[in-house]
Amino acid sequence: MSDRRPKEYRDRPLGAALRELEVPEHRPSFEAELRRRLAAERRAARTRPSRVQRRRALRVAAVAAVAAAVAIVAVGIPRTEHSPPVGPEVAGAATIKAKIRSALASMRTLRGELVYGRTGGAGASP
């Protein structure tokens, strides 16, 4: 691999001539002005939250966001009364009674499936 760094050269006579060029002094109020500005910066730095404080606040916010995401996934989207039913509809007792009554009245064959659950009790799908 070739060395791509340029070879250093300093034009010393030109440098000496450039250094001889006059440079103005600062305006008389320069140092007082600078001291005033630096003092204001010091005051502002005291009231400004430090880097450590800013980092801590960011960490707390990140943990809170993760906790919220986990809670949403664990609990799931809350179901309401208006949520549409999922799967085959289970008929209530009143519906079954009404179907039986109408079947007996017309003497037609009554066909249905009786489902019995230990905790949920009996139900039927007409």
Place this chain on the structure above:
Amino acid sequence: MTIVRHYDPGLRSLAFRLLRDPHRMDDALQEAYVKAFRSLPRFRGESRLGTWLYRIAYNACLDELGAARRVTPLPLESVAERPDPQMSVHDSVASRSDLAAALERLPVEERAAVLLVDAQGFAYRDAAEILDVPEGTVASRLSRARAQLRTALEDRAEGAGGR
């Protein structure tokens, strides 16, 4: 303030030659010192304090000038590194004002390179860090700046000799 006092003469020279106005020089250096004070806690010593401070001051000067920072670097192959040895700057300098005028005609990036390396003695690597360009770009800027300064001064010397 000790740091300011130590580096101020060199920074004043650079800022004045870049901005060509003592009031703007003062304004740029005020900004530079305040910025340096503000970012001093973040200074990790990866570069030298002087280089770091010069970089802040150079950027403050560019802000003051409103100069575009994008430049097109020349390929290294096109850089003629050494000047004509027949020509001596001191011989050709008819007066300091001629050199100052020739310097003012240079683009600000080339002016900064020649001031940092030739006048203030920065290594190419440090100058590259201050100017935020590769070392090859510093070399090409130096080459162009030196050539133009010498041409300008040669013309002046010939004009004076022909009278």
